[in-house]
Amino acid sequence: MRKTHLAPAAVGGALTLAVLLSGCVANNPASSALTVDITDDGCNVSAATAASGAVKFTASNKGTQVNEFYILADDKLRIVGEKENITPGATVDYVAQLSPGTYYTECKLGMVGAGIGTSKFTVTGDEVALSGTDKEQSDTAVTNYVAYIKEQTDGLVTNVAAFTAAYVAGNDDEARALFPTARTNYERIEPTAEAFGDLDPKIDFREPMATEDGIPFTGFHRIEKDLWAPAGFTPSTPAERQELADGLNANVKQLFDLVREKDFTVSLSDISNGAIGLLEEVATSKITGEEDEFSHTDLWDFQANVEGASVAYGNVRDIAVSKGDDGKKLVEKIDKQFDALNKQLAAYGSLDAGFVTYDQLSTQQVKELSDGINALSEPLSQLTHTVLGIAE
Structure with missing residues (x-):
């Protein structure tokens, strides 16, 4: 059992895990490789936008406690992606498949309680269809x-x-x-x-x-x-x-x-x-x-x-x-x-x-x-x- 984002479940409507594949995987331009600086009171993503498709986040915990990195949907309730157990001093990679739209990034100190450093994150561009x-x-x-x-x-x-x-x-x-x-x-x-x-x-x-x-x-x-x-x-x-x-x-x-x-x-x-x-x-x-x-x-x-x-x-x-x-x-x-x-x-x-x-x-x-x-x-x-x- 892992700690999770304790937001009300979005029931009664369409709820999907992370983001939809929609039969698409984008190329990975430089803009889709981002860094996340995590501190005890901050969660700074190196850019507020990325190209659609596979987005790589390299998260470094520069704080004193274990932390988590979250990607939330535009309602700030549904979890689109998460990387848990980022220990002090650790640098880890997390890859999320993101369709165009509005998201929010945040961290959670000690993996409990409210998120910190919540910031708007926009994904732009077209999805690139796979072939064959x-x-x-x-x-x-x-x-x-x-x-x-x-x-x-x-x-x-x-x-x-x-x-x-x-x-x-x-x-x-x-x-x-x-x-x-x-x-x-x-x-x-x-x-x-x-x-x-x-x-x-x-x-x-x-x-x-x-x-x-x-x-x-x-x-x-x-x-x-x-x-x-x-x-x-x-x-x-x-x-x-x-x-x-x-x-x-x-x-x-x-x-x-x-x-x-x-x-x-x-x-x-x-x-x-x-x-x-x-x-x-x-x-x-x-x-x-x-x-x-x-x-x-x-x-x-x-x-x-x-x-x-x-x-x-x-x-x-x-x-x-x-x-x-x-x-x-x-x-x-x-x-x-x-x-x-x-x-x-x-x-x-x-x-x-x-x-x-x-x-x-x-x-x-x-x-x-x-x-x-x-x-x-x-x-x-x-x-x-x-x-x-x-x-x-």
Whole structure:
């Protein structure tokens, strides 16, 4: 679960992830390569305009705290793109596929609270249509990945219903067994939910994050706390359990409905950045064991994140290969590291048979997993540049 822009979800209308591909990828002129100077009280983008298509932002955190960089739609509510966990002293690249229009850029100090340095950002020019095989590959990637998202939300609704039914009935042993598998579908497509404003916090916020943002602590992790109640905690009453279950079911059903809106889609960069983001989340938060702090079922989440990243990557893999020798070499590295990481995770179990709980892993084993995740994250971080044809 990552911190997200806590704006109301734009429901009832067209809501799309990041920006629409519209079958187009622009060339990358110099004006589309920008820098972002981040400080504790500022977020300065080197230019207020860019050419449409793939826009590369090189963000440098010159402040004292971890920060995030956001691109918002013209309503300042919908998240068009984000780069998280930019640590002090770090310089990172983020590539967004932007259609002509008005956007806003901002940063978020500590990855919580209101944005800082919010500034208008204008994208101009015409979209450059792909031709021949490139367009066919892009259309296929988008179509297939949207279908995967819908499939996962279908499974999510079903599995959450079974999980919450056991929880409400007081069948805690059954509910504990169902908890990690009920989360699997969600963890595979978490970047999708994170794009829908405050829906992700309702479903998957941990207690410290809810407290920081002053919102109710609901969803998976509130129920998790009931099922693995820590010392001194008073579990929910039957009526409170029913309310929590109803809320979780309603929110996952809303996600199910949103991805079935007639004009819901994703862009090519959404797919590749989604793969990158899922691995980054494991590397920056889940590896610490803080995600499932009561149940210690983190390895189920790890595996689901890796699977989700693999599916997203698989949808754009052929496009990366088509970019020439550099693309082929990158794909070879990513394939190798995915295989290696999956073998590491298999040593501790599987989604079908179950995993050992995370608290049973030694410090050395956690380090080895962290090393494996980082070994995959490094080449995977280059995927969007390659797929969109941007030179490093």
